[in-house]
Amino acid sequence: MTPTPLPPIGPETEFLLLIYHLIIIPAIIIDLYVGQRMSHDITLKDALIWVAIWVSLASVWGFLILYKFGAEATALYFASYIVEYSLSVDNLFVFLVIFEYFGVPFRSQHKTLYLGIITAIVLRGAFIFGGIALIERYHWVVYIFALILIYTGFKLATSEETRVEPEKNPVVKFARKYFPITPKYFGSKFLVKLDGKRLFTPLIIVLLAIETTDVMFAFDSVPAVIAISQNFFIAYTSNISAVLGLRSLYFALALVMFQLKYLGKGLAIVLTFLGVKIFLTLLGINIPLFMSLGIVIGMILISVLISIIKK
Numbered sequence: 036m037t038p039t040p041l042p043p044i045g046p047e048t049e050f051l052l053l054i055y056h057l058i059i060i061p062a063i064i065i066d067l068y069v070g071q072r073m074s075h076d077i078t079l080k081d082a083l084i085w086v087a088i089w090v091s092l093a094s095v096w097g098f099l100i101l102y103k104f105g106a107e108a109t110a111l112y113f114a115s116y117i118v119e120y121s122l123s124v125d126n127l128f129v130f131l132v133i134f135e136y137f138g139v140p141f142r143s144q145h146k147t148l149y150l151g152i153i154t155a156i157v158l159r160g161a162f163i164f165g166g167i168a169l170i171e172r173y174h175w176v177v178y179i180f181a182l183i184l185i186y187t188g189f190k191l192a193t194s195e196e197t198r199v200e201p202e203k204n205p206v207v208k209f210a211r212k213y214f215p216i217t218p219k220y221f222g223s224k225f226l227v228k229l230d231g232k233r234l235f236t237p238l239i240i241v242l243l244a245i246e247t248t249d250v251m252f253a254f255d256s257v258p259a260v261i262a263i264s265q266n267f268f269i270a271y272t273s274n275i276s277a278v279l280g281l282r283s284l285y286f287a288l289a290l291v292m293f294q295l296k297y298l299g300k301g302l303a304i305v306l307t308f309l310g311v312k313i314f315l316t317l318l319g320i321n322i323p324l325f326m327s328l329g330i331v332i333g334m335i336l337i338s339v340l341i342s343i344i345k346k
Contacts, residue, residue, distance in 0.1 A: 115260045122302075148281075155252075224238070301337060
């Protein structure tokens with residue numbers, strides 16, 4: 036998959052980026068407000084509705100790219116979106132393990148997860164901008180990105196299970212040692228006042244664990260998106276569109292986790308394939324875009340079907 040010069044960075048793309056943010060920011064606020072105002076625990080139906088909303092917004096944006104810049108730019112956008120979305124599914128299981136490790140009540144997870152996702156948006160944007168700038172200045176950096184993806188894919192494909200050890204996270208250890216923290220949760224609050232003192236709740240530690248974990252995830256996903264397209268407009272909007280839907284996707288996966296026990300292995304195979312494909316592309320061996328998308332989507336569907344059959 037070769038870098039595309041479309042769409043060029045200029046006044047038109049800057050205006051479209053402004054429109055993009057004017058659309059997604061109100062959607063983020065509405066999603067967060069609705070989640071916080073719910074009088075009941077989030078249901079699978081609630082989660083799936085918001086998954087559909089975010090996927091629809093991402094698709095509409097893709098068709099706008101088709102209208103403005105043509106089929107090549109659109110194909111690269113959707114390829115980048117699907118890659119990031121696929122990688123995010125596996126990452127969400129890590130978030131689930133973190134919440135279970137700290138014993139976070141289900142209703143208290145919403146706000147914490149959303150703050151983590153907002154931070155992820157900022158990190159992704161900065162990493163994509165920095166990565167593309169590096170490649171433009173030092174082209175050989177793209178080979179390092181490809182090797183990172185191949186290594187990560189191999190590591191996930193050969194690992195027996197997802198291992199998360201928050202107690203070894205230096206940021207978490209620092210917070211536990213120096214932050215005044217309450218012994219229990221207070222809903223979705225990060226800070227409470229008890230006996231005239233301001234104290235953090237355990238959610239602050241959970242948030243720090245998720246934030247630092249997401250930094251590591253960015254080192255996997257951003258190279259994959261940049262390897263597909265080194266155009267900032269396409270790489271940024273596709274990546275952010277995928278990340279925005281993670282909150283609702285997380286709750287959908289959490290509510291059916293025991294029905295999708297083989298999904299993790301399927302995603303590990305997908306990531307390995309993507310890493311190998313990118314490396315082959317760098318060597319001049321190109322796998323057709325739509326064939327790649329078919330393999331990615333097909334493997335995910337197969338793993339879901341096997342999980343249902345084996346249940």
